[in-house]
Amino acid sequence: MIPVAMTPDTANPTPDRRAARDRAARRKRRVFIKHKGFTLLELMIVLAVVAILTLLAYPAYTSHLIKTRRVAAAACLTEIAGLMESDYARELRYTSYGQPAHPLPTLGCMHETHRYYRYTFVVPDVGSTFTIRATPVPGSSQAKDTGCGYLSLTNAGVKGAEKAKNSAETLACWQVQ
Numbered sequence: 001m002i003p004v005a006m007t008p009d010t011a012n013p014t015p016d017r018r019a020a021r022d023r024a025a026r027r028k029r030r031v032f033i034k035h036k037g038f039t040l041l042e043l044m045i046v047l048a049v050v051a052i053l054t055l056l057a058y059p060a061y062t063s064h065l066i067k068t069r070r071v072a073a074a075a076c077l078t079e080i081a082g083l084m085e086s087d088y089a090r091e092l093r094y095t096s097y098g099q100p101a102h103p104l105p106t107l108g109c110m111h112e113t114h115r116y117y118r119y120t121f122v123v124p125d126v127g128s129t130f131t132i133r134a135t136p137v138p139g140s141s142q143a144k145d146t147g148c149g150y151l152s153l154t155n156a157g158v159k160g161a162e163k164a165k166n167s168a169e170t171l172a173c174w175q176v177q
Helices: 015-031 040-091 108-112 167-174
Strands: 117-122 131-136 151-154 159-161
Touching: 040 108, 040 117, 040 131, 040 151, 040 167, 159 167
Parallel strands: none
Antiparallel strands: 117 131, 131 151, 151 159
């Protein structure tokens, strides 16, 4: 080991030099200090962004759900019409479903949409025509469907929508957009 000569400056530093050395050491340590967590300002900014996105996205989401359920009800009407046509081919008249002799069929589509739509069948006494209607359940989210209301389908394949003003609006109610 090489002997180091002690000078008065290094052997006994003055208080000013000691304080300067301590400040320099503290500055070096501060560089490596990691801050954990978020500031209140950062949290408020994130909260504001999330609130704005929610305000924009939620109405679009509910509108999409209403349209999707409406299209599911339209598909169910088509399935029920197929059942009615198969009855007509077998009996040469449309069965009056809902009567004690002919209870409503249990179709999967009716079970899937039962919380949002009720299905009714109108078959005149003659049994040569029918109209099927899917009516939104009051109090459900489908009751807020102000564009279409109930959907209907006849034996001739005529599609209808309660609140549609023309055939283009009726077609829009029956399709995914």
